[in-house]
Amino acid sequence: MLKTLIDAFALISTWEVIIAMFAASVYGLVIGSLPGLSATMATALLVPVTFYLSPIAAIATIVAASSMAIFSGDIPGALLRIPGTPASAAYADEAYAMTRKGQAELALGAGVWFSAVGGIAGVLSLMILAPPLAEIALSFSTFEYFWLALLGLMCATLVARSSPVKAIAGMFLGLLVSCIGIENPGGVPRFTFGITDLFGGIEPIPALVGVFAVAQVMRAMLTPEPPPLPRRKFGSIMAGQWRLTKKYHWQMTRGNIVGIIIGVLPGAGADMAAWVSYAMSKRFSKEKEKFGTGHVEGLVEAGASNNASIASGWVPSLLFGIPGDTIAAIAIGVLYMKGLNPGPTLFTEKASSMYAIYLMFIIANILMIPLGIAMIRVAAYILLAPRSTVMPIIMLCCAVGSFAIGNNMFGVVTVAAFGVIGYVMEANGYPVAAMVLGIVMGTMVEQAFVTSLIKSDGSILPFFERPVAAILAAMAIGALLWPVMVWVWRKLKPMQTATATSR
Amino acid sequence: MRLPDSVTGSFLVVLGAAAAYGGYILPPVPGQPVGPNVFPLVIGTGLALCGLAIVFGIGHSFEEEEELIPLEDGQAAAPPPQGKLYGLRALLPPALLLFYVLAADRLGFIITAAIMVYITSTALGAKWKLALPLAALSPFAIHLIFGKLLRVPLPAGLLPTPW
Numbered sequence: 001m002l003k004t005l006i007d008a009f010a011l012i013s014t015w016e017v018i019i020a021m022f023a024a025s026v027y028g029l030v031i032g033s034l035p036g037l038s039a040t041m042a043t044a045l046l047v048p049v050t051f052y053l054s055p056i057a058a059i060a061t062i063v064a065a066s067s068m069a070i071f072s073g074d075i076p077g078a079l080l081r082i083p084g085t086p087a088s089a090a091y092a093d094e095a096y097a098m099t100r101k102g103q104a105e106l107a108l109g110a111g112v113w114f115s116a117v118g119g120i121a122g123v124l125s126l127m128i129l130a131p132p133l134a135e136i137a138l139s140f141s142t143f144e145y146f147w148l149a150l151l152g153l154m155c156a157t158l159v160a161r162s163s164p165v166k167a168i169a170g171m172f173l174g175l176l177v178s179c180i181g182i183e184n185p186g187g188v189p190r191f192t193f194g195i196t197d198l199f200g201g202i203e204p205i206p207a208l209v210g211v212f213a214v215a216q217v218m219r220a221m222l223t224p225e226p227p228p229l230p231r232r233k234f235g236s237i238m239a240g241q242w243r244l245t246k247k248y249h250w251q252m253t254r255g256n257i258v259g260i261i262i263g264v265l266p267g268a269g270a271d272m273a274a275w276v277s278y279a280m281s282k283r284f285s286k287e288k289e290k291f292g293t294g295h296v297e298g299l300v301e302a303g304a305s306n307n308a309s310i311a312s313g314w315v316p317s318l319l320f321g322i323p324g325d326t327i328a329a330i331a332i333g334v335l336y337m338k339g340l341n342p343g344p345t346l347f348t349e350k351a352s353s354m355y356a357i358y359l360m361f362i363i364a365n366i367l368m369i370p371l372g373i374a375m376i377r378v379a380a381y382i383l384l385a386p387r388s389t390v391m392p393i394i395m396l397c398c399a400v401g402s403f404a405i406g407n408n409m410f411g412v413v414t415v416a417a418f419g420v421i422g423y424v425m426e427a428n429g430y431p432v433a434a435m436v437l438g439i440v441m442g443t444m445v446e447q448a449f450v451t452s453l454i455k456s457d458g459s460i461l462p463f464f465e466r467p468v469a470a471i472l473a474a475m476a477i478g479a480l481l482w483p484v485m486v487w488v489w490r491k492l493k494p495m496q497t498a499t500a501t502s503r
Numbered sequence: 504m505r506l507p508d509s510v511t512g513s514f515l516v517v518l519g520a521a522a523a524y525g526g527y528i529l530p531p532v533p534g535q536p537v538g539p540n541v542f543p544l545v546i547g548t549g550l551a552l553c554g555l556a557i558v559f560g561i562g563h564s565f566e567e568e569e570e571l572i573p574l575e576d577g578q579a580a581a582p583p584p585q586g587k588l589y590g591l592r593a594l595l596p597p598a599l600l601l602f603y604v605l606a607a608d609r610l611g612f613i614i615t616a617a618i619m620v621y622i623t624s625t626a627l628g629a630k631w632k633l634a635l636p637l638a639a640l641s642p643f644a645i646h647l648i649f650g651k652l653l654r655v656p657l658p659a660g661l662l663p664t665p666w
Contacts (some may be wrong), residue, residue: 008526052653164598165561170513175546176522185541186532191525214600218593260666290570294662389637392620396645399619400612403653409604416600424594428511446542453591487561 006353012363013117017057021360024061025367029375032069032381034390035082035211035226036219039069039270041212045307047205047334048401055357061335063357064364066327067119070270070307071372074111074381078104082123082360084227087270087306090278097294105235106244110299112372113241114252118304119365121256122263122311127358129264130347137319137344137469143463145320145474146448147251149441152266152322154479156437164482167434175445177202183443191447192395193412197410204439205333211400211432212326213418217391219426225387232380234309237373248300251281255301261307266314266437269325270306277305291434296324318342318354321444326433329440508557515554523547595626611660612650616642 011017024046032044043066050058073085078099079094088095098107140148153175157167180191181201192198245252255277262273281301282291288468291298313324314331321342323329335342340350375382401413422432456462464470526543588652599619609617621638629637 003610048649048655049653077506163557165553169550169557172519172546172550172553173515176518176543176550179522179526179543179546183543184539185537186529186537188530190529190539190543191522214596217596217623221592221595222590225628386625386627386629386633389633391627392623392637393641393645395619395661396616396622396641399600399616400645400649400655400657403657404649404653408655409607412600413603416597419597419600420594421662424506427505428508431509449545450537452542453541454535456537 002216002357002449004351007352008359011056011352011356012359013205014054014057016054017060020053020057021060021064021234021364021367024064025364028038028065028068029072029371031065032072033075033084033375033379033382035076035080035084035215037097037390037394038085038212039066039073039087040330041216041225042066042069043327043330044205044209044212045397045401047209047330050403051335051337051404055340056353056360058334058338058355059331059340060360062327064362064367065305066113067267067310067361068371069414070310071111071115071303071368074115074303075108075376076226076383078107078111079232080226080383083166084270085159087274089271090468091299091302094260094278094292094295094298097292098296098299099294101133101294103294103296104232105237106240106296107294107299108234108376109145109237109239109241110244110296111303112174112369112376113238113245113302113306114255114303114369115372116365117245117252118256118259118307119253119311119368120362121304121360122260122308123311123361125260125264125308126315126361127415130354133315133319134287134344134347140344140468141466142220142448142451143466143469144472146452146463147469147476149322149445149448150319150475151472151479152316152320153434153437154443154476155268156434157431157471157479161430162431166415166430170430170432170434171438173430174440175442177381177435177439178442181247184446197408197413200321202414202439203405203411204436205330205405206332207418207439208326208333208436209398210415212434213423214415215422215426215432217395217398218423220387220391234377237376238369241451243302244296248297251301252279252304255270255304256308259305260312262305263309263312263324266316266322266324268309269313269327269433270309273309274302274306278302291395307365314357316359319344321363321441323437325423326436329436331442338491379430420465436478510553512557512559515557516551517554519547519549519554521547522550536634542624590625596623600624607660608658609660611655612646613642614661616645 011441028042031037043062050061069085070087073083073088074095075084077083077088078095081092081096083089085090095107098104111472138156153171157164157171180198182199183187183201184190189199194231200406245350258277259273262276278298281298284287285291285297287295291369310327313328316322316324316327317332319342321332323332332342340346341354398415399412402415403409405411425432425435452463466471523544526540529540531540560646564578603615603619606664617638619639621634624634624637646657659665
């Protein structure tokens with residue numbers, strides 16, 4: 001244990017890791033603070049760069065950039081009422097109301113402080129939850145993996161803030177995309193239409209860059225430019241944060257726990273955590289009437305929640321290769337490329353790398369406090385950059401980055417195609433996160449499914465025979481039937497009330 | 504690009520059916536009952552069923568309307584210019600990416616990238632005073648990071664970079 005910890009320290013105390021982490025932090029802060037550029041997009045655009053780094057440095061950039069971007073989205077939310085990332089959307093109104101009351105420092109300070117606390121709580125959950133779960137997961141057979149993957153896919157559809165049917169459709173689309181290529185049980189070209197470039201299948205990373213970055217540039221083409229940030233002088237940003245921590249320690253803890261749970265659930269990430277926690281804070285608050293008028297309580301809880309979900313999203317990702325959120329989906333792609341294939345054995349064979357990931361999360365969250373304060377002070381200058389200068393550079397990065405993944409122009413075609421797909425899906429209420437999950441998990445789901453079918457030799461019984469498999473199966477089937485049940489219930493309820501009133 | 508649910512649903516039905524059929528006709532692995540055909544068959548069927556459900560409006564009640572933050576006085580944004588072709592602007596970014604694919608090898612990275620940046624920037628409302636220097640400088644910056652530091656083999660084309 002102590003030796004692994006020392007090894008982990010040795011792994012991260014190289015100049016490459018330190019510089020990568022610092023640069024990625026600044027990058028994450030800047031991208032997160034620009035409205036319309038999300039934390040997921042920041043991470044996706046980082047991937048081509050991670051190719052050229054050592055495994056630990058590559059993970060360091062993702063850890064640092066994603067944590068920083070989630071906090072940094074609070075800045076334009078508080079100052080302009082335009083959330084920088086979707087994760088800050090839940091409380092942008094509240095934070096802006098505080099700014100108008102002259103409490104911008106308190107709102108932004110709460111953003112930094114509770115983000116850092118939440119992030120560290122998330123890492124603790126990763127450290128505590130992952131190793132025992134890995135022990136259990138070691139005894140899993142393909143049947144358990146099949147149900148687990150199905151459960152993960154279903155979770156993503158349940159938590160979507162959209163129609164569950166559309167979410168399931170999006171998930172199927174993603175799985176269909178993963179069918180393309182010759183990497184299937186028979187090794188035959190499947191859905192390649194004779195195009196050689198499709199033989200290798202659709203790479204998840206260009207698809208993600210397309211869905212999250214190109215689609216965003218496409219949306220920017222049709223939406224008006226956000227107003228510039230008024231320049232202002234800030235007082236002390238951290239003043240009063242300790243008092244808030246003591247006053248709202250229960251709300252903070254509740255936010256942390258909710259964030260951790262939502263982070264672990266596949267497909268649900270920081271934005272969902274913030275919405276749920278803000279709503280919860282309002283529901284249980286003693287001063288409900290103050291919400292919406294610039295009250296810090298909801299900010300504390302939601303800020304603690306969205307950052308906690310970032311680290312806990314890595315739990316299912318590292319253990320099973322099932323992404324906890326879209327950022328973790330990208331991280332999984334990087335882990336595979338760097339030879340850190342997700343799975344329970346990672347915690348025994350590459351224990352020092354795992355400890356290095358924990359340490360980097362902790363360092364990133366501590367680093368967030370000074371860098372975040374600096375960022376708040378210079379935000380007015382960064383937000384001066386008009387969209388018409390930022391978006392073209394994002395476009396270039398998409399083109400070059402997707403080319404760099406395979407040194408192949410087909411990557412750029414993939415990015416363009418998935419930009420259109422993502423844009424059309426989003427515009428019509430199909431959650432893209434569900435599709436992303438399908439693309440990332442497709443190969444694994446198929447492998448588990450087909451191997452299980454071969455093993456069971458045509459019988460369906462082995463899918464339910466093992467106790468863990470049976471429990472997971474019950475949960476997955478329940479999740480699948482849930483929308484149907486709700487639909488039936490909603491259909492029945494008006495009838496009952498109608499008969500009740502007619503009597 | 505908001506299409507009626509019946510259109511997107513029908514599209515999914517067709518796509519799902521095509522995927523299921525495409526999976527069905529795949530050659531099986533000899534001596535093995537399950538092969539590469541099973542998964543597309545399952546997915547295609549599922550997709551087609553979802554498409555049907557969407558056509559019939561099942562689950563529509565779950566959809567939340569987009570929460571628009573009401574504008575305040577003095578903050579009111581100008582109404583976006585409307586026109587038949589306005590919506591097509593959204594297709595500009597993917598079109599430019601395809602242009603990059605077709606032109607980069609012949610024109611080289613610097614020239615292609617400069618054209619992309621200039622068009623995107625102008626489309627987003629930049630004046631030429633801003634767009635032109637941006638188009639002239641940013642390809643070199645990107646080339647420096649990706650081509651020089653990260654050793655991505657970017658095409659040189661007509662205009663080789665000085666490094």
